[in-house]
Amino acid sequence: MSSRTNLRVARAVAAKDLRIELRSRVMTNQILPFAGIVMVLFAFALDNDGILQRVAPGLVWMTTLFTSLVIVQRTFAVEAADAAIDALRVAGVPPQGLFLGKVAALTAQLVVFEAVLSVLALVLYRVNVDVAGVVSELIVAAWAIFLWGLL
Numbered sequence: 001m002s003s004r005t006n007l008r009v010a011r012a013v014a015a016k017d018l019r020i021e022l023r024s025r026v027m028t029n030q031i032l033p034f035a036g037i038v039m040v041l042f043a044f045a046l047d048n049d050g051i052l053q054r055v056a057p058g059l060v061w062m063t064t065l066f067t068s069l070v071i072v073q074r075t076f077a078v079e080a081a082d083a084a085i086d087a088l089r090v091a092g093v094p095p096q097g098l099f100l101g102k103v104a105a106l107t108a109q110l111v112v113f114e115a116v117l118s119v120l121a122l123v124l125y126r127v128n129v130d131v132a133g134v135v136s137e138l139i140v141a142a143w144a145i146f147l148w149g150l151l
Contacts, residue, residue, distance in 0.1 A: 006097040013101025017075065021109060026074055031067050035117055038063045043124050056125040064114055068145050071109060110142035
């Protein structure tokens with residue numbers, strides 16, 4: 001299979017996954033409230049402002065990792081419910097394109113989630129950040145988390 005075919009398949013799989021997420025609203029109804037509760041609990045557990053501001057980046061990444069597990073599990077639960085992955089493999093869809101599409105869709109979801117989570121951390125923990133550094137870290141980290149999560 002050519003790389004053009006892989007990219008076309010990846011685009012189709014990513015679009016399908018993002019449409020499923022938009023229609024089901026799992027991110028807004030389950031994952032964002034869970035992350036908000038975790039962030040508020042961390043704020044209550046580490047009530048001292050000095051400690052809370054020092055460990056705030058770690059708390060954001062802990063919450064991101066917790067919720068990324070839920071996001072990856074949800075993606076494969078949707079596919080496993082009707083054996084869609086098996087059907088795609090039987091149909092001759094290149095696995096590279098399928099993998100790249102899943103990574104692209106999950107990365108897009110996590111980047112949006114991390115942006116909301118970062119704003120929540122700024123409000124709750126009152127920390128100062130370098131916006132350009134945070135944005136680049138969020139994108140690279142989202143890609144890396146789901147690259148390993150899908151293997």
